[in-house]
Amino acid sequence: MAALEIKQVFKNYGSVQVLKDIDLSxxxxxxxxxxxxxxxxxxxxxxxxxxxxxxxxxxISIAGRDVTRLSPxxxxxxxxxxxxxxYPSMTVAxxxxxxxxxxxxxKTQHEAEVARVARLLQIDHLLARKPAALSGGQRQRVAMGxxxxxxxxxxxxxxxLSNLDAKLRVEMRTEIKKLHQRLxxxxxxxxxxxxxxxxxxxxxxxxxxxxxxxxGTPQQIYDEPVNLFVAGFMGSPAxxxxxxxxxxxxxxxxxxxxxxxxxxxxxxxxxRGAGLGPWLGREVxxxxxxxQITHVMPHRRDEPLVATLECTVEVAEPTGPDTLIQIRLNxxxxxxxxxxxxxxxxxxxxxxxxxxxxxxxxxxxxxxxCH
Amino acid sequence: MATVMARASGAEHARRDRLQAWLxxxxxxxxVAITLVFVYGFIGWTAALSFTSSKLLPSWNFVGFEQYxxxxxxxxxxxAAQNLLIFGGLFIAVCLAIGVLLAVLLDQKIRAEGxxxxxxxxxxxxxxxVTGTAWKWILNPGLGLQKLVQDLGFTGFTFDxxxxxxxxxxxxxxxxxxxxxxxxxxxxxxxxxGVDPALIKAAQLDGASLPxxxxxxxxxxxxxxxxxxxxILSHIAIKSFDLVAALTGGGxxxxxxxxxxxxxxxxxxxxxxxxxSASAVLMLGAVLAVAxxxxxxxxxxxxxx
Amino acid sequence: MTETSRLFLGxxxxxxxxxxxxxxxxxxxxxxxxxxxxxxxxIRTGTLLSWxxxxxxxxxxxxxxGACTGIRCEGLAPFMWNSVLITLPAVAISTAIGALNGYVLxxxxxxxSELFFGALLLGCFLPFQVLLIPMAQTLKAxxxxxxxSGLVLVHVICGLASTTLxxxxxxxxxxxxxxxxxxxxxxxxFTIFWRILLPVSTxxxxxxxxxxxxxxxxxxxxxxxxxxxxxxxxxxxxxxLVNTSTGVKEYNVDMAAALIxxxxxxxxxxxxxxxxxxxxxxxxxxx
Numbered sequence: 025m026a027a028l029e030i031k032q033v034f035k036n037y038g039s040v041q042v043l044k045d046i047d048l049s050x051x052x053x054x055x056x057x058x059x060x061x062x063x064x065x066x067x068x069x070x071x072x073x074x075x076x077x078x079x080x081x082x083x084i085s086i087a088g089r090d091v092t093r094l095s096p097x098x099x100x101x102x103x104x105x106x107x108x109x110x111y112p113s114m115t116v117a118x119x120x121x122x123x124x125x126x127x128x129x130x131k132t133q134h135e136a137e138v139a140r141v142a143r144l145l146q147i148d149h150l151l152a153r154k155p156a157a158l159s160g161g162q163r164q165r166v167a168m169g170x171x172x173x174x175x176x177x178x179x180x181x182x183x184x185l186s187n188l189d190a191k192l193r194v195e196m197r198t199e200i201k202k203l204h205q206r207l208x209x210x211x212x213x214x215x216x217x218x219x220x221x222x223x224x225x226x227x228x229x230x231x232x233x234x235x236x237x238x239x240g241t242p243q244q245i246y247d248e249p250v251n252l253f254v255a256g257f258m259g260s261p262a263x264x265x266x267x268x269x270x271x272x273x274x275x276x277x278x279x280x281x282x283x284x285x286x287x288x289x290x291x292x293x294x295x296r297g298a299g300l301g302p303w304l305g306r307e308v309x310x311x312x313x314x315x316q317i318t319h320v321m322p323h324r325r326d327e328p329l330v331a332t333l334e335c336t337v338e339v340a341e342p343t344g345p346d347t348l349i350q351i352r353l354n355x356x357x358x359x360x361x362x363x364x365x366x367x368x369x370x371x372x373x374x375x376x377x378x379x380x381x382x383x384x385x386x387x388x389x390x391x392x393x394c395h
Numbered sequence: 396m397a398t399v400m401a402r403a404s405g406a407e408h409a410r411r412d413r414l415q416a417w418l419x420x421x422x423x424x425x426x427v428a429i430t431l432v433f434v435y436g437f438i439g440w441t442a443a444l445s446f447t448s449s450k451l452l453p454s455w456n457f458v459g460f461e462q463y464x465x466x467x468x469x470x471x472x473x474x475a476a477q478n479l480l481i482f483g484g485l486f487i488a489v490c491l492a493i494g495v496l497l498a499v500l501l502d503q504k505i506r507a508e509g510x511x512x513x514x515x516x517x518x519x520x521x522x523x524x525v526t527g528t529a530w531k532w533i534l535n536p537g538l539g540l541q542k543l544v545q546d547l548g549f550t551g552f553t554f555d556x557x558x559x560x561x562x563x564x565x566x567x568x569x570x571x572x573x574x575x576x577x578x579x580x581x582x583x584x585x586x587x588x589g590v591d592p593a594l595i596k597a598a599q600l601d602g603a604s605l606p607x608x609x610x611x612x613x614x615x616x617x618x619x620x621x622x623x624x625x626x627i628l629s630h631i632a633i634k635s636f637d638l639v640a641a642l643t644g645g646g647x648x649x650x651x652x653x654x655x656x657x658x659x660x661x662x663x664x665x666x667x668x669x670x671x672s673a674s675a676v677l678m679l680g681a682v683l684a685v686a687x688x689x690x691x692x693x694x695x696x697x698x699x700x
Numbered sequence: 701m702t703e704t705s706r707l708f709l710g711x712x713x714x715x716x717x718x719x720x721x722x723x724x725x726x727x728x729x730x731x732x733x734x735x736x737x738x739x740x741x742x743i744r745t746g747t748l749l750s751w752x753x754x755x756x757x758x759x760x761x762x763x764x765x766g767a768c769t770g771i772r773c774e775g776l777a778p779f780m781w782n783s784v785l786i787t788l789p790a791v792a793i794s795t796a797i798g799a800l801n802g803y804v805l806x807x808x809x810x811x812x813s814e815l816f817f818g819a820l821l822l823g824c825f826l827p828f829q830v831l832l833i834p835m836a837q838t839l840k841a842x843x844x845x846x847x848x849s850g851l852v853l854v855h856v857i858c859g860l861a862s863t864t865l866x867x868x869x870x871x872x873x874x875x876x877x878x879x880x881x882x883x884x885x886x887x888x889x890f891t892i893f894w895r896i897l898l899p900v901s902t903x904x905x906x907x908x909x910x911x912x913x914x915x916x917x918x919x920x921x922x923x924x925x926x927x928x929x930x931x932x933x934x935x936x937x938x939x940x941l942v943n944t945s946t947g948v949k950e951y952n953v954d955m956a957a958a959l960i961x962x963x964x965x966x967x968x969x970x971x972x973x974x975x976x977x978x979x980x981x982x983x984x985x986x987x
Contacts, residue, residue, distance in 0.1 A: 415888055415889055418808075418888075418889040418890075419804045419808035419810060419813075419889065420810065422800050422801075422803075422804050422889075423801060423804045423805070423813065423816065425797070426797060426801050426816075426820070426860055426864070427816055429857055429860065430816070430819060430820055430823060430860070433831070433835070433838075433857045434823045434826070434831065434857075435819070435823075436834075437830065437831045437834035437835060438826070438830050438831070440833070440834040440837075441830045441831070441832075441833055441834055442830075444833060444834075453833075453837065497718075497721060500714060500717060500718055500721075501718070503714060505714070505715070505718065511718055511722060512977075513973055514722045514725050514726060515721065515722070515725055516973070516977065517725070517729075517966065517969055517970075517973075518725060519976075520914055520965045520966055520968070520969035520973075520976065521918065521962050521965065521966065522917070522918030522919075522920065522935050522961065522962065522965070523918070523920065524918075524920050524935045524938055524939050524958075524961070525918075525935075525938070525958045525961055525962040526728075528938065528939075528942050528954060528955075528957075528958040529728045529729075529731070529732050529955070529958060530728065531942070532731070532732075532735065532951055532954065532955060533727075533728060533731055533748060535951075538743060538744065538748075538951070539748060540748065542747050542748070543747040543748045543749060546747045546750075573724070573725070573728065577725065581977055626825075630825060633827055634827050634828070634829075636920070636921050637920040637921065637935075640920065640924075640939060641920075641939055641942070644943065654829075655827070655829060655921075658829045658832075659829075659832075659921075659924075659925070662832065662833055663832075663836075663925060668833060671833065672833060674829075675827070675829040675830045675832070675833075676830065678827045678829050678830070679826060679827060679829075679830045682825060682826060682827055686822075686825045690822075
């Protein structure tokens with residue numbers, strides 16, 4: 025039985041369709057992340073799951089129960105809000121116990137519940153304080169504690185880390201992951217940060233314009249994006265998109281590229297699926313991630329799908345562990361990731377290794393992946 | 396938890412939820428009813444009365460625009476309307492001038508700012524009756540201001556405006572300005588505090604002197620405050636009834652009559668209910684003439700944001 | 701002249717101007733106080749600002765319990781009590797209703813609620829003269845003419861717009877997520893209001909109460925139209941006291957009476973003026 029099942033959900037705001045045919049389902053204990061740019065509908069979908077907004081068509085089931093018509097408090101869910109939404113006039117303990125009080129849990133049990141949750145999140149020493157006296161990270165924990173005290177079927181997190189500074193965000197991210205591993209709870213999490221999505225999720229739903237573009241594991245989404253948008257959205261720095269023509273490469277196919285220096289070359293493509301026959305001579309968009317264009321590593325030079333080209337360094341951005349350089353291929357900007365020591369001075373050429381084994385191709389007209 | 400959930404039936408949930416959905420409407424309903432009946436309904440009622448020939452008691456004998464024609468020829472009404480323009484115009488202009496001046500002065504990092512602000516504002520806490528009573532004494536022709544100045548040596552000084560039919564309306568202005576200018580000051584001071592200090596620093600770097608900075612840069616930023624102040628001051632001016640009752644009683648004769656006192660006199664003491672209603676409707680028209688363009692421009696600017 | 705001495709003179713001129721204006725605003729109060737403790741002879745021989753030859757509290761005693769306000773000659777005391785009976789319930793009721801209205805308009809918006817808010821706001825601006833006659837007829841029909849309850853009703857009706865505005869603008873600043881979290885926790889309409897919003901409403905309640913108290917206590921128009929001889933508020937009584945010309949005009953009693961009538965709202969201003977100003981400017985910036 026799926027912990028959460030969203031079937032053919034549509035939602036209209038007046039004449040605008042903000043959710044279009046959403047179909048998702050996750051098992052108990054899974055961590056689902058809804059990710060996408062602002063306006064894609066992820067928060068709307070979350071509010072629909074929570075019951076804070078109703079849907080125009082479709083159904084939502086939690087632990088096998090159809091909750092589509094039920095109000096939020098009857099859906100057996102808990103939510104952690106972006107701004108934490110802690111009740112300002114109550115202490116931390118009262119905040120956590122409020123939900124228990126609303127559901128008529130006997131007062132004698134409140135203290136035990138609050139203590140259990142406080143111990144889990146290490147906020148025991150904060151129980152008598154009011155939210156105004158807490159730091160951002162502490163408030164976040166209290167918000168999670170409030171959700172934990174409900175012991176719901178599904179936890180909903182609405183961009184809980186976006187109000188924290190960068191360092192705290194990374195810390196809390198790990199905390200959430202540890203909590204998930206320890207408690208094995210079902211979580212639906214909304215974020216616009218694709219790094220959070222990659223690191224935390226069991227499954228990711230990439231959304232755009234109210235539609236789910238792709239639903240899969242992080243690695244699936246990363247390695248096998250279903251269209252241009254998903255490919256460009258996930259991964260930082262973003263995947264390179266190079267317009268090139270498909271030509272023959274030995275017994276197989278490849279794409280024709282021209283460097284800034286005018287040298288032409290053919291990068292061989294892997295054989296997959298239906299084959300590239302119909303695409304011969306046509307323009308496609310080659311998707312190649314920066315980490316697939318590197319400095320020359322001698323031990324890989326002779327692999328079949330690895331090519332070496334001399335490219336001129338246009339811009340160099342050292343990040344510490346590596347250096348990102350920008351080159352020109354087919355008169356388009358392309359990013360590569362090389363070892364800092366291998367970098368040639370800006371304006372000069374250096375040999376770069378292209379690992380085509382993970383290259384993907386997109387149809388320029390439909391933006392869908394064609395190879 | 397889950398078992399507790401399952402026990403409550405779906406139908407019970409639905410019923411409870413439906414009640415909850417209607418609560419906001421139910422709570423607002425009394426106020427909606429009150430506003431519809433007691434405000435808009437009553438306006439309609441007054442307007443209807445203005446088309447009748449009601450005298451002491453309401454009668455539903457409709458006579459068209461007769462009352463309005465009577466008003467147009469009523470000398471007292473014409474004086475009242477003229478007084479409103481004189482009083483209103485002067486009151487608003489002087490209040491604005493003093494209010495802006497005081498706000499600018501207080502904006503100069505004054506040491507006793509809090510105390511001064513409190514002093515400039517306290518008249519707003521008084522009833523217009525108290526204000527009128529006080530100024531009636533101060534402007535008393537024999538024993539008030541006139542005597543004070545004369546006793547100081549200026550034996551030729553006279554100040555009998557209060558009993559002078561041509562000058563009496565100006566006494567209203569003096570008292571009203573005393574009461575309300577502090578309020579304008581408070582509004583403009585708050586507005587001044589909201590001006591981006593970076594603007595002023597940029598102007599200073601450009602070499603502008605302080606008065607010029609205020610005149611060319613800061614005050615133009617305060618247009619919204621100006622409009623708010625204009626609206627509120629106009630509102631006070633048109634509604635002015637208490638002040639006239641206490642300060643001059645409408646006199647001498649009816650030289651300081653205002654539409655508000657005219658309306659009260661005719662509707663309640665002179666048994667001319669329909670005429671009074673007509674004057675009330677005209678007062679409403681005057682307010683709408685000021686409020687509607689203001690609201691319209693506000694709504695339009697909001698849409699641009 | 702050096703730059704610093706020019707600036708110094710400038711500051712002196714500034715403070716002089718501010719002090720002069722302070723004198724302008726304080727002068728009438730000073731005059732009232734001085735006149736109220738002089739004898740009538742003193743008033744006739746002295747000037748507005750002359751110090752009393754002999755201090756007397758007679759005028760105050762007379763203003764409180766002996767002066768004539770029309771037919772009755774019991775001073776202002778009974779009418780102060782009337783004002784209390786009118787003001788306190790009206791303030792309490794209009795504030796309570798305004799709070800609930802503001803809550804609904806800011807957190808539970810529905811189709812038509814914004815329209816209602818606009819209609820309410822517009823109602824704020826209208827001159828009350830257009831309501832006077834119908835209101836008088838209605839009060840008569842309800843048997844509330846010339847009663848304290850009638851006046852309370854009128855003040856509640858006319859105060860609704862401002863109180864609703866105060867609370868609505870305040871609650872708009874309370875994050876919506878707070879309400880959503882409470883809904884998720886299982887709280888209903890009234891629980892959210894009582895347990896979550898009210899505890900953080902103290903600032904606006906104070907502003908609203910002070911504003912309403914000042915407006916209603918200082919009102920004259922409704923008082924003079926809707927009250928009877930026994931139910932007049934103190935403003936009406938004061939006006940009668942000052943304007944009844946039976947024999948000699950007792951300016952000292954008039955001034956003492958005016959000060960007595962002004963005392964409650966002045967006291968509120970002195971003690972809580974900050975909130976009063978906030979109320980004024982909040983209403984003004986509503987736009």
